[in-house]
Amino acid sequence: MTDSARRAVADDLADLRGAIAWAEDLAVGAGISEDIRYNMQICLEEALANLVLHGRKTAEAKDIVLELTFAPPRATVTISDRCEAYDILKAATPPPPSLDDMHEGGQGLRLIRAFTVLLAYDSDDSHNTLTMGFGPPSVSGGGVA
Amino acid sequence: MDLVVEEMASGVTHAALTGRLDIEGAQKIDIPLNALVGVRRRMVMDLGGVTFMASMGLRTLMVAARALSANGGKLVLANPQPNVAKVLAESGIGDLIGTYPSLDDAVAAALSA
Numbered sequence: 001m002t003d004s005a006r007r008a009v010a011d012d013l014a015d016l017r018g019a020i021a022w023a024e025d026l027a028v029g030a031g032i033s034e035d036i037r038y039n040m041q042i043c044l045e046e047a048l049a050n051l052v053l054h055g056r057k058t059a060e061a062k063d064i065v066l067e068l069t070f071a072p073p074r075a076t077v078t079i080s081d082r083c084e085a086y087d088i089l090k091a092a093t094p095p096p097p098s099l100d101d102m103h104e105g106g107q108g109l110r111l112i113r114a115f116t117v118l119l120a121y122d123s124d125d126s127h128n129t130l131t132m133g134f135g136p137p138s139v140s141g142g143g144v145a
Numbered sequence: 146m147d148l149v150v151e152e153m154a155s156g157v158t159h160a161a162l163t164g165r166l167d168i169e170g171a172q173k174i175d176i177p178l179n180a181l182v183g184v185r186r187r188m189v190m191d192l193g194g195v196t197f198m199a200s201m202g203l204r205t206l207m208v209a210a211r212a213l214s215a216n217g218g219k220l221v222l223a224n225p226q227p228n229v230a231k232v233l234a235e236s237g238i239g240d241l242i243g244t245y246p247s248l249d250d251a252v253a254a255a256l257s258a
Binding site: 013014016017020035038041042045046049096097098099107108110111114115 | 165167168169197199200201203204207210211214228231232235236237238241242
């Protein structure tokens with residue numbers, strides 16, 4: 001059985017915990033395992049924070065919308081927005097962290113790549129869409145799309 | 146996110162974090178933690194009570210480790226829950242700072258610097 005739900009996300013860091021808690025509650029109800037839910041929470045925080053902190057809107061508002069689809073044991077998260085496109089699949093891999101390097105940037109990208117089994121990005125004139133799949137690799141059939 | 150600090154008999158500072166080390170949690174402890182690492186040398190960050198960690202939490206740990214290192218001190222991490230350990234491992238920051246499953250091992254590592 002597949003369930004799905006949608007929620008708008010405010011362009012405000014204060015809404016992140018609420019959005020992630022909403023996704024967590026639905027994932028628990030859908031029977032998604034704790035490990036997969038944790039991966040989903042991490043990637044939601046990274047992707048949404050990136051839009052709120054760094055996204056440059058191309059319309060009156062960023063119009064961030066979160067959509068969840070559950071087909072246990074898998075979960076799929078789709079985030080759409082109206083910001084300048086940032087194709088996570090084409091972004092350069094950040095250098096390894098160093099105690100001497102003052103730049104910590106890129107860890108979010110590293111975590112998203114590590115904790116998804118499917119990653120896709122699409123952009124047209126009005127919206128960008130990031131799709132992140134979570135699940136056991138053995139049943140995902142996933143990877144970078 | 147709560148931070149509780151205790152001076153151990155060994156001279157190591159035990160800093161215990163509890164809660165979610167997400168953006169909101171990191172923002173809450175950044176200032177008190179920065180003040181703490183400015184006046185301490187050897188510190189164990191006990192992550193046993195941390196239920197969630199993402200990149201802003203990693204950044205908080207890196208800033209603290211860097212500040213202590215610059216002053217000739219050392220930060221080590223102790224006792225992370227499995228999902229937090231997974232984030233530390235995937236990012237490479239757990240190995241870079243030094244992560245130990247027990248508090249005793251972490252204290253020994255902090256004293257060895």
